[in-house]
Amino acid sequence: MSKAEITSWDKNILQVSVPMDSPLRQVNSYILTDEKGRVTIIDPGPRSPDTENCWLGILQELNLSWMDVRDIVVTHHHPDHYGLAGWLQSQSGCKVWMTERAHAEARLMWGDGFGDDAGNGNGKDINDFLPVYFSRHGMTDEWSNGIKAHLESFNSQVEPQPVVSYLNLAEPFRMGGREWQLIVTGGHAPGHVSLYHADSGLMICGDAVLPQISPNVSLLPGSDPQPLETFLQGLRELGSYPVSMAFPGHREPFAGFTHRVNSLLAHHEERLDTAAALLTSGPLSGFAVCEVLFRSRVTSVHQMRFAMSETLAHLAELVRRERAVMLEADGGFLFASAERVREHIS
Numbered sequence: 001m002s003k004a005e006i007t008s009w010d011k012n013i014l015q016v017s018v019p020m021d022s023p024l025r026q027v028n029s030y031i032l033t034d035e036k037g038r039v040t041i042i043d044p045g046p047r048s049p050d051t052e053n054c055w056l057g058i059l060q061e062l063n064l065s066w067m068d069v070r071d072i073v074v075t076h077h078h079p080d081h082y083g084l085a086g087w088l089q090s091q092s093g094c095k096v097w098m099t100e101r102a103h104a105e106a107r108l109m110w111g112d113g114f115g116d117d118a119g120n121g122n123g124k125d126i127n128d129f130l131p132v133y134f135s136r137h138g139m140t141d142e143w144s145n146g147i148k149a150h151l152e153s154f155n156s157q158v159e160p161q162p163v164v165s166y167l168n169l170a171e172p173f174r175m176g177g178r179e180w181q182l183i184v185t186g187g188h189a190p191g192h193v194s195l196y197h198a199d200s201g202l203m204i205c206g207d208a209v210l211p212q213i214s215p216n217v218s219l220l221p222g223s224d225p226q227p228l229e230t231f232l233q234g235l236r237e238l239g240s241y242p243v244s245m246a247f248p249g250h251r252e253p254f255a256g257f258t259h260r261v262n263s264l265l266a267h268h269e270e271r272l273d274t275a276a277a278l279l280t281s282g283p284l285s286g287f288a289v290c291e292v293l294f295r296s297r298v299t300s301v302h303q304m305r306f307a308m309s310e311t312l313a314h315l316a317e318l319v320r321r322e323r324a325v326m327l328e329a330d331g332g333f334l335f336a337s338a339e340r341v342r343e344h345i346s
């Protein structure tokens with residue numbers, strides 16, 4: 001069994017590095033304890049027999065009982081953050097806190113099935129709909145055939161689902177004896193919450209800002225139709241806070257938060273330019289663009305799913321900025337340079 005590594009940071013924040021599958025390999029949980037010994041856990045990790053044992057080991061090492069665990073805050077609905085919350089709640093009886101929007105997304109992925117107001121999905125389960133959606137954007141069967149099984153493989157990581165209490169965004173959240181401001185941003189995941197303590201400048205930022213890794217921005221049918229725009233807006237908002245130390249969902253806590261935010265903003269602008277340049281030689285499917293942007297880095301269905309969703313997020317942003325247009329033909333979609341289309345018409 002792999003053991004969680006515990007690191008103690010200034011101001012009584014414990015970082016727990018919970019092992020998980022590659023490519024990420026670990027997720028950070030944070031433990032904050034108040035003056036009465038009441039414990040709040042941020043993002044407990046995905047559920048597996050291994051992570052359950054991990055948490056039993058962590059409680060033992062820290063000399064804590066289930067009774068001490070009062071609250072869990074889940075920054076967003078992804079299984080590597082939300083997955084174990086239900087199991088921890090079943091052991092401790094603690095409250096599980098999320099934003100209402102993030103919980104809606106958890107239900108979209110693993111709850112009452114998939115169907116949205118825009119008519120996408122037709123009430124089908126997203127596990128069935130996503131491969132069809134990717135196929136319409138040009139994905140070959142070789143990849144799309146594996147998407148459904150890949151999505152289903154997450155189900156066991158999020159069972160049992162927790163009973164969720166909604167964070168009140170109008171008020172600070174109290175944990176570890178201090179008041180934390182709630183900052184909701186989307187793009188990586190709708191309703192993602194970061195927690196900021198103004199006096200110390202500490203920012204617990206989940207996957208909204210990560211060091212070394214560019215957080216995935218996915219276009220998912222039935223969810224946010226403009227995830228990249230939402231993500232960039234969120235980055236600009238987060239970047240406006242003075243941060244002394246950031247505590248991310250993966251890798252190590254880091255200083256230089258504003259610098260990291262700015263380099264992520266620049267990265268996406270470069271990506272948009274690269275995608276736009278590809279379209280100047282003629283219309284391309286989302287998959288064709290994805291293959292060029294991510295070719296050397298995609299070796300698994302998991303990576304392909306994120307690469308494809310991120311490419312579509314970039315293409316949707318090019319359409320929003322009127323740099324590209326989406327064309328529908330034979331039940332599928334192509335993206336064309338808006339400039340080329342305008343030349344053609346005039």
Ligand SMILES: [Zn+2]
Nearest residue numbers: 076078189207
């Ligand atoms: Zn995430």
Ligand SMILES: [Zn+2]
Nearest residue numbers: 078080207249
């Ligand atoms: Zn994550």
